Amino acid sequence: MRFKTCINYLLTVSQHEVFQLLGNKLSQFGITPGQYGVLNYLWEMHEASPKELARELSLENSTISGVLDRMQKKGLIDRLLDPSDRRSIRVVLTPEGAALEGDVLKAVDEVNRQVLSRFDADTAETLLRCLQLISGVQPEA
Amino acid sequence: MRFKTCINYLLTVSQHEVFQLLGNKLSQFGITPGQYGVLNYLWEMHEASPKELARELSLENSTISGVLDRMQKKGLIDRLLDPSDRRSIRVVLTPEGAALEGDVLKAVDEVNRQVLSRFDADTAETLLRCLQLISGVQPEA
Numbered sequence: 285m286r287f288k289t290c291i292n293y294l295l296t297v298s299q300h301e302v303f304q305l306l307g308n309k310l311s312q313f314g315i316t317p318g319q320y321g322v323l324n325y326l327w328e329m330h331e332a333s334p335k336e337l338a339r340e341l342s343l344e345n346s347t348i349s350g351v352l353d354r355m356q357k358k359g360l361i362d363r364l365l366d367p368s369d370r371r372s373i374r375v376v377l378t379p380e381g382a383a384l385e386g387d388v389l390k391a392v393d394e395v396n397r398q399v400l401s402r403f404d405a406d407t408a409e410t411l412l413r414c415l416q417l418i419s420g421v422q423p424e425a
Numbered sequence: 426m427r428f429k430t431c432i433n434y435l436l437t438v439s440q441h442e443v444f445q446l447l448g449n450k451l452s453q454f455g456i457t458p459g460q461y462g463v464l465n466y467l468w469e470m471h472e473a474s475p476k477e478l479a480r481e482l483s484l485e486n487s488t489i490s491g492v493l494d495r496m497q498k499k500g501l502i503d504r505l506l507d508p509s510d511r512r513s514i515r516v517v518l519t520p521e522g523a524a525l526e527g528d529v530l531k532a533v534d535e536v537n538r539q540v541l542s543r544f545d546a547d548t549a550e551t552l553l554r555c556l557q558l559i560s561g562v563q564p565e566a
Contacts, residue, residue, distance in 0.1 A: 289553060290533065291540045292447045292458060295440040297483050297560035299433075306433045317433060342438050392431065399432045402558055407551060412430060414552040417543055419438035 295418075302399055309391050313384055314358065318343070318351050320388060323360065323377070327385045331376045334363075360384070436559075443540055450532045454525055455499065459484070459492050461529060464501065464518070468526045472517045475504075496522070 306317045315323070321341045325332060332340075338348040352375060355361045360381035366372040400408040415421075447458045456464070462482045466473060473481075479489040493516060496502045501522035507513035541549040556562075 289537070291537050291553070291556075292440075292443045292533075293462070294553065294556035294560055294562065295436065295443055297562060298556045299436040299440040300483050301560055302433045302436055321434070342441050392433075396430070396432050399559060403555060407555065410548060410551045411555040412432070412435065414544060414548065415432075415435035415439045418540060419435055419442055421435065421438060 302395070305398065306392065306395050309395050310388065313388055313391070315360070315384070315388070316351075318347075319355055319360070320392065322348075322351060322355060322375075323381055323384060323388065326361070326375065326377045326381065331374050334373055334375060337375060355381070443536070446539065447533065447536050450536050451529065454529055454532070456501070456525070456529070457492075459488075460496050460501070461533065463489075463492060463496060463516075464522055464525060464529065467502065467516065467518045467522065472515050475514055475516060478516060501525070 303317055306320075310317060310320055318341070322337055325337060325340050334348050334352060335345065337343075337352075338345050341348070343351070352361065352363065356363060359378055362376050362378055364374045364376060366374050400411075403411065444458055447461075451458060451461055459482070463478055466478060466481055475489050475493060476486065478484075478493075479486050482489070484492070493502065493504065497504060500519055503517050503519055505515045505517060507515050541552075544552065
């Protein structure tokens with residue numbers, strides 16, 4: 285099949301496979317990969333606007349709003365009105381959302397290791413650098 | 426950001442970037458990347474069941490049905506009842522769908538080259554092999 289050397293097809297199927305692995309792993313915490321993305325950003329930044337989260341996670345603004353609705357219902361985040369601008373919403377962690385950090389990061393790290401364990405260290409490094417370049421995510425200095 | 430070495434995140438953003446490039450390129454033919462996937466399979470196999478297309482393209486059965494609806498409305502495919510089993514549907518190309526083959530494959534090839542042109546030949550080869558392994562798509566012999 286011509287598909288097998290098509291970068292779009294290979295990225296789509298690879299993303300689907302790894303997303304499934306991560307989704308299965310995260311289900312023990314009752315969260316999805318997208319919700320993990322939000323938590324991960326908030327664990328580092330403490331608060332963010334919905335727009336900022338959408339941009340950071342490469343999601344549409346309409347998608348992030350549904351993700352945040354479900355996370356708020358589960359008690360993982362709160363949405364606060366910015367006192368200096370009442371049209372502006374700040375997303376913050378609840379204690380429950382904050383408490384997941386250690387266990388979830390450990391689980392995500394296990395999925396990463398599982399996927400990359402098929403490759404030797406140089407190959408895994410090459411793969412990550414290629415994906416950083418394609419995605420426009422800058423490698424860490 | 427921890428994200429930058431997370432294989433799930435890098436695959437998701439890379440897939441999104443390349444999907445956008447391909448989508449822009451294919452818009453001149455009035456088709457989406459998913460519709461290109463269906464056409465590509467039919468150009469090779471001439472006909473397929475919706476289930477077979479969903480499996481080959483790693484789509485849900487409910488997703489493929491919407492894709493096929495839109496392609497049939499555009500006159501790119503037809504859905505025929507199998508005469509030997511009236512519950513079974515065969516998807517076939519129309520002459521319009523068949524006629525797109527040369528130009529669309531050329532455009533897709535250009536997107537592939539554009540994405541991979543950032544890497545030297547060995548690195549591009551390593552990237553494709555890694556993605557073939559992760560996606561479970563076997564490399565060509």
